[in-house]
Amino acid sequence: MTAVPYGRDVAVGTRRERRSILGYLRHVDFVLVGAALVLSLIGVVMVYTATRPALLQAGLSPHYYVERQLIWVVVGIIVMVAVTAIDYRRFDDVAYLAYGLVLLSLVGVFVIGHSQYGSQRWYQFGPLQLQPSEFAALGLILAIAAYCHRRQGVLSFRQMLGLFGLSALPMLLVYKQPDLGTTIILAVVMTAMLAAGEVRLRYLLLLGVGGVLAFVLALNLHLLHGYQLQRLTGFLHQNQYCASTNYDLCMSRDAISSGGLRGTGLFRGVATNLSLVPNQQNDFIFSALGEQLGFIGSAVVIGLYGLICLRMLRAAQRARDSFGRLICAGALAFFAFSAFENIAMTIGLMPITGIPLPFISYGGSASFAFFATIGLVLSVEMRRVARR
Numbered sequence: 001m002t003a004v005p006y007g008r009d010v011a012v013g014t015r016r017e018r019r020s021i022l023g024y025l026r027h028v029d030f031v032l033v034g035a036a037l038v039l040s041l042i043g044v045v046m047v048y049t050a051t052r053p054a055l056l057q058a059g060l061s062p063h064y065y066v067e068r069q070l071i072w073v074v075v076g077i078i079v080m081v082a083v084t085a086i087d088y089r090r091f092d093d094v095a096y097l098a099y100g101l102v103l104l105s106l107v108g109v110f111v112i113g114h115s116q117y118g119s120q121r122w123y124q125f126g127p128l129q130l131q132p133s134e135f136a137a138l139g140l141i142l143a144i145a146a147y148c149h150r151r152q153g154v155l156s157f158r159q160m161l162g163l164f165g166l167s168a169l170p171m172l173l174v175y176k177q178p179d180l181g182t183t184i185i186l187a188v189v190m191t192a193m194l195a196a197g198e199v200r201l202r203y204l205l206l207l208g209v210g211g212v213l214a215f216v217l218a219l220n221l222h223l224l225h226g227y228q229l230q231r232l233t234g235f236l237h238q239n240q241y242c243a244s245t246n247y248d249l250c251m252s253r254d255a256i257s258s259g260g261l262r263g264t265g266l267f268r269g270v271a272t273n274l275s276l277v278p279n280q281q282n283d284f285i286f287s288a289l290g291e292q293l294g295f296i297g298s299a300v301v302i303g304l305y306g307l308i309c310l311r312m313l314r315a316a317q318r319a320r321d322s323f324g325r326l327i328c329a330g331a332l333a334f335f336a337f338s339a340f341e342n343i344a345m346t347i348g349l350m351p352i353t354g355i356p357l358p359f360i361s362y363g364g365s366a367s368f369a370f371f372a373t374i375g376l377v378l379s380v381e382m383r384r385v386a387r388r
Contacts, residue, residue, distance in 0.1 A: 027382045028084075032311040035304045036080075036359060036374050040073045040367075042289075042301060043360035049266055050281040050288040051362075053273040065281060065362055072364040076371035083375025087383060091376075092323055095146035099166075102139030105132035106173040121177045133182045134356075134365040136170045137189050138372055141330035144190065148197045149323040160203050163194070181353030185337055187211065192333030193326050196316065235351040248284065251277045252346045256290030256298075263294030281362040283354055286346045305339045305358070308374075312336075315381040324380040331373045338370075 048066040055062045091098070105123075109132060114124035122129040147163055148155065155163065167190040175183040194204060235249075242250035255271035258264065269291035271277055277287045290298050309332060316328035335358055342357040344350035356366040 025382075027384065029311055029315065029378060029381050032308060032315075032374065032378065032381075033080075035308045035311070036371070037077075039301070039304050039308075039359035040076070043285075043357075043362075044069050044073060045266070046285055046289050046292075046360055047281050047362045049269075049292060050272055050285060052267070054275045068364070069362055069367075072367040075364070076367040079368050080371040080375040080378070083372050084378040084382065086379060088324055088327060088376060088379040089321075089383075091142055091327075092146050092149060095142040099139045099143035099170075102132065102136055103169060103173065106136065106170060108132075109177065119177055119179065121179060128364070131363075131365040133174045133177065133179050134363075134369040135372075136174055136182065137185055137330075137334045138369060138376075140167060140170055140186055140189055141193070141327060141334065141376075144193045145323050145326035145330065148193070148326055149321070152322070154198045154200060155203075157203065160199065164190075164207075179354065181341070181355040184341075184353065185334060185355065188337045189330050189333045193330045196326055196329035197322070235348070238348050248278055248352060249345075249348055252284050252287040253348055255287040256347060259291040259294040259298075261295050263290075263292050263297055266292050268292065282356060283342065283352075283361065284346055285357055285361050286343050289360070290346075301360070302343065305336075309336045312377050315377050315384075318384050319380050320384045324384070327376050328380055331377050335370065335373055 044066060047069045048063075051065040052062040055064055109120055109123065112123070113120050114122040114129065116122060121133055122131050143166055144163060147166060151159055167186065171183050171186045174186065191204070191207065194207070238246060238249060240246065251271060255269065255277055258271065259269070264270070267273070269288065272280065272288045272291055277284045280288050286298075289301060293300075312328055312332040312335065316325050316332065319325040319328055338355055339358050341350055341353060341355045342361070345352045345355075356363055358370045359367070
């Protein structure tokens with residue numbers, strides 16, 4: 001017996017593996033990847049322009065925040081590639097494990113977490129912070145997708161109650177931190193995934209009515225924190241209390257409106273340079289963007305967000321199974337509402353909540369979560385024509 005046939009088998013196997021890899025790469029959505037990378041690059045520039053003046057005034061290195069943001073982006077890209085390389089169907093086996101780890105991390109925040117600004121949301125690792133609530137949406141997306149996929153057909157009322165309980169646990173833990181913005185995102189993700197799944201319309205209507213009643217009950221029982229209630233009431237009276245309750249909103253709107261059509265130019269925004277808008281590298285970074293890049297720059301950024309949402313919707317429509325379709329639907333809801341809520345709150349269309357602007361706001365946890373979300377969608381899109 002000679003070794004030639006074995007060598008030929010190895011060569012054939014190697015060629016098949018190469019063709020398989022190339023086949024997957026042909027289905028990578030480079031438009032989705034490109035849009036995410038461009039937004040990340042814009043985010044790095046905006047973080048630098050929003051933090052440089054204050055750091056120079058304090059006698060610190062003007063590159064403190066931008067260097068860290070660059071690290072977050074690089075690590076986020078690695079996370080995206082790693083998630084993309086994994087067959088999304090494998091996540092069905094570990095969906096509940098991921099969900100359980102998210103719950104454990106949310107509980108752990110109250111035990112060993114770091115408190116800041118009256119909130120208990122972070123783990124402190126030396127100079128670095130990790131916010132587990134940023135990953136709550138990913139854990140919930142996988143759990144709901146697995147729950148619905150394993151129960152083929154229309155969900156019964158009992159199964160709906162189980163799914164609602166599955167969603168309520170992370171929402172309650174996140175709200176307790178308190179983090180109302182992320183709680184709303186989790187509710188939106190749950191509702192969108194139910195709408196994308198096989199759920200009777202009357203159950204969705206019942207869920208909507210229940211959400212409205214819960215909100216009214218929370219107001220009457222004073223379950224909302226004082227600052228949360230002030231933000232809601234301030235949203236209804238936006239032209240009042242600019243020196244107190246609505247200071248953030250008024251400064252943000254003034255900064256964006258001063259940008260005009262073309263913007264003031266990088267490093268030339270008065271509100272940005274004087275740090276008149278609080279948290280302008282985080283939640284209110286769109287005010288720095290609007291002031292410096294103007295209406296044209298803002299429209300380009302919003303267009304990129306719209307492009308990403310369209311590609312996610314396309315991936316959901318072309319998914320090969322319900323698990324992939326639900327993952328894409330949850331990812332779309334998570335990403336779209338995060339971008340909409342952040343931009344809308346800076347111009348007064350929505351109440352102020354602590355939601356970061358995807359790929360642009362400063363922070364590592366949010367960057368990792370959004371890049372991982374893109375990776376999940378890419379994994380579904382790449383394997384839509386793969387053989388079992």
